[in-house]
Amino acid sequence: MSSPKAVPAADSLPREKVEQFDRELAAITRRYPEDRRASALIPALRLGQELFGHLSPEVQRLAATRLGVTPGRADEVATFYVMFHTRPQGRHVVEMCTNVSCCLTGAERIWAHLQRKLGVKPGETTPDGRITLREVECLGSCGTAPAMLVDEEMHERLTVEKVDEILGRLE
Amino acid sequence: MSETRILTARWGKPGSATLASYRADGGYRALDKALSQEPAALVEEVKRSNLRGRGGAGFATGLKWSFLPKDVRPRYLTVNADESEPGTFKDRYIIEHDPHQLIEGIAICCFANDIHLAYVYIRGEFARQARILEAALEEARQAGIIGPRLLGKKDFEVDIQVHRGAGAYICGEESALLESLEGKKGYPRLKPPFPAVVGLWGKPTIINNVETLANLPWIVEHGGQAFAALGTGKSGGTRLFCVSGHVNRPGVYEKPVHQNLRQLIFEDCGGIVGGRKVKAVIPGGSSAPVLAASEIDVSLEFDALKAAGTMAGSGGVIVFDESTCMVRALHRIARFYAEESCGQCTPCREGTPWMEGVLEKLEAGHGQAADVARLEQMANSIMGMTICALGDAAAMPVQSFVKKFKDEFLQHATEHRCPFGETAWGLDQSSRPARVGELSY
Ligand SMILES: Cc1cc2nc3c(=O)[nH]c(=O)nc-3n(C[C@H](O)[C@H](O)[C@H](O)COP(=O)(O)O)c2cc1C
Ligand code: SF4
Ligand code: FES
Secondary structure, rough: OOOOOOOOOOOOOOHHHHHHHHHHHHHOOOOOOHHHHHHHHHHHHHHHHHHHHHOHHHHHHHHHHHHHOHHHHHHHHHHHOOOOOEEEEOOOOEEEEEOOHHHHHHOHHHHHHHHHHHOOOOOOEEOOOEEEEEOOOOOHHHHHOOOOOOOOOEEEOOOOHHHHHHHHOOO | OOOOOOOOOEEEEEEEHHHHHHHOHHHHHHHHHOOOHHHHHHHHHHHHHHOOOOOOOOOEEHHHHHOOOOOOOEEEEEEEEEEOOOOOHHHHHHHHHHHHHHHHHHHHHHHHHHOEEEEEEOOOOOOOHHHHHHHHHHHHHHHHEEEEEEEEOEOOHHHHHEEOOOOOOHOOHHHHHHHHHOOOOOOOOOOOOOOOOOOHHHHHHHEHHHHHHHHHHHHHHHHHHHHHHHHHOOOOOOEEEEEEOOOOOOEEEEEOOOOOOOOOOOHHOOEEHHHOOOOEEOOOOOOOOOOEHHHHEEEHHHHHHHOOOOOOOOOOEEEEOOOOOOOHHHHHHHHHHHHHHHEEEEEEEEOHHHHHHHHHHHHHOOHHHHHHHHHHHHHHHHOOOOOOOOHHHHHHHHHHHHHHOHHHHHHHHOOOOOOOOOHEEEOOOOOOOEEEOEOOO
């Protein structure tokens, strides 16, 4: 495995985190043939988002240079996929499905409750920075609908009470 | 009659996802048997089994494999675990409850087709399932089942890697999946060439759904003929039907591929909530044309549903009771496709949001009768005019809902309101316990 190209990271990113990024990226790129490092772009952006909070231009550039792709391509990918965020997010992310099977089992009521309770519209973050709320498409939990993801953890068979309890646990 | 269960047999056993448990139940014996056979014979066995793709198109698996050019190497396998078609929720449970069955299937496919590197493309939202699969793969590597030598004895390298997506329905479409796996946005490719000829990194590539591959160990162990005998006509085996919506017992049911739809709803799923009547059923994921209540006495087999004007698709059966508003339901479906269109082709990029807008207007009571006709025209003009099948997937629900429930659409226009009002999603919208194989959720 060749070592990542020694390109200096964008100055504004904390050094220790960039080092951690490089260490973890090395493990990721091993999953692809050596001449296909660009395939690691999605996992690299995910890693960047996990470590730095969101995909700022600096983080995108970091991922791009390490994999030998253009920053333009990193930007294209970062804006194409709904799980990538180019702006800061709340400490927690709540993503509720409102697709058909979920609506047939009461998602509309719960979705309205979520917006009311958090006082935000879809895509917004509570003023205290605690929770970002998003409406998402089918999560593959239609049999145990309604469903939502909280920080990538699936919660199913939601009721208003259950949602309140879940939100209550988020710091 | 006791029913053969291939995919769900081990779900719910303690530790079913572990290698020890899989081995205790005879796991990886099929791979061992496969290794003693000629690869070409395995492909023939799969052809004999009448296994057809469970991802959406129902293409014959053995036939697809035989499209690989004879002399081009390397070849790759990509496993489609994107599972994003609304109403579909089965591959996740295969991965959660029996990941080694999938891994064994992948290994068999690789050996049969002279493939040494496979990627499981799993939707980004399935973080837990990705972890479970990674753990199972690590166990299999440690045990020497996969890696440089299959089962530690056959000099045949198989490397299996997990590649997580990042949220895009279109990446379930096979060529978009390949683009995404190459580290790009998920823009479907023009076909031909098909992935079997020009696929991942320009090389011949097989793309199969998780459930499709998970059937392979059983086929190798019991023979293609036995698998074919479980089904009917050109479709063999059992299938995981995902039932959601207004039924008493939603869930994942493993049934023969030709299970009767009415039986599935009324016997397996305990009928409709509150004893109400069925109004409509989408039989194969939200892209499949809807069936009216009078049409549900039908076999769910691929060709039978095609003859009925719809498709078996992904096995996602969505049930609407008589108290549901079809305009509201279609509006939500249309919004999904508008949201997920990648924007490459004009009819899909422009047509999907247009249809969504008209449906929103109708549902809000601001539509005209002429809008209903224009909806149909727009759907017809998208159909068959796009690079990938998402265009058709967006058009077919509109065509079928409007055709079969036209009065209801017109009623919205003439009364300038939704006749169902606050309860457009049904009188009983409660969540009911699901059956997943033998498990309760
Ligand atoms: C818009 C679109 C989305 C799709 N999504 C999926 C999916 O999530 N999972 C899947 O297995 N197949 C999906 N497919 C079908 C794949 O393109 C492909 O036919 C399938 O993975 C082939 O595997 P199979 O032959 O084993 O079914 C989708 C197709 C289209 C057009
Ligand atoms: S049909 Fe739609 S999703 Fe498919 S390539 Fe064209 S614009 Fe993209
Ligand atoms: S429709 Fe909500 S999880 Fe599938």
